[in-house]
Amino acid sequence: MRTQEDQWLENLYRHTLPRVAAMVYRMGGHLEMAKDVFQDAVIIYLEKQQAQKLPPGVSAEAYITGIARILCIRQLKKSGPELSLDEMTENIGVPSDYYAPPPVARPVLDYIRSAGKRCLQLLQAFYYDQHSLSDIAAGFNFKTLHSASVQKYKCLEKVREQLKQSDYAETLS
Incomplete structure (x- = not known):
């Protein structure tokens, strides 16, 4: 019985991980992120399966890919591009008319x-x-x-x- 579950997980990794990795790469991630996201998605899938809360008619591959996509989006939002303050101040300039005096208002x-x-x-x-x-x-x-x-x-x-x-x-x- 254990061998059947192991075979199922091996097939899942073999077919689904490359798809998840390609999706993560297209979204701006890297291979390590794809592996982490995939692992988390598989764990979520197995927990939902054990609790019998999976939507009917959805394949494991599709469900895991969808969860991985959501997790990837969340992770990319959290990490975001990081710039040091020195780099940021070099790229930001103050417009020349920023400090222009405001027009004098009539009392x-x-x-x-x-x-x-x-x-x-x-x-x-x-x-x-x-x-x-x-x-x-x-x-x-x-x-x-x-x-x-x-x-x-x-x-x-x-x-x-x-x-x-x-x-x-x-x-x-």
């Missing part, structure tokens, strides 16, 4: 000022001085609280529109 206050004096005062009262809309409506002589809210919104929209236009102009230049 937001300039955008608010360009929206008009009344908008500047209104937005300053609301955001900086933190007055309520009812105080602003009374201070700016708006008839209703809603009028003050609408005017604040319009002022913000003026500023947003100018910011969009300047971003667009900077993108083009």
Whole structure:
């Protein structure tokens, strides 16, 4: 009985190992890796066979080759190409424009000022001085609280529109 299992393993090694070695070589591995991967795949196959968890209709050769492929991919991902830091710094250069100064942005206050004096005062009262809309409506002589809210919104929209236009102009230049 032992001789039949030995004969089966010998045939498996004889027919499947060269296929696994060729596959590993195509994937960038070497012969020693192929032998290790093949051995691990055979062990996994035998464990699955003993636990009766093999998929039906799949030959031992196909199953072992598939497992070997997965193990090879994992091993190649782990090992990856290794470069020393000296080699890496020689091959990497910093672009000449990397340290160029960033374009000078226009301060937001300039955008608010360009929206008009009344908008500047209104937005300053609301955001900086933190007055309520009812105080602003009374201070700016708006008839209703809603009028003050609408005017604040319009002022913000003026500023947003100018910011969009300047971003667009900077993108083009």
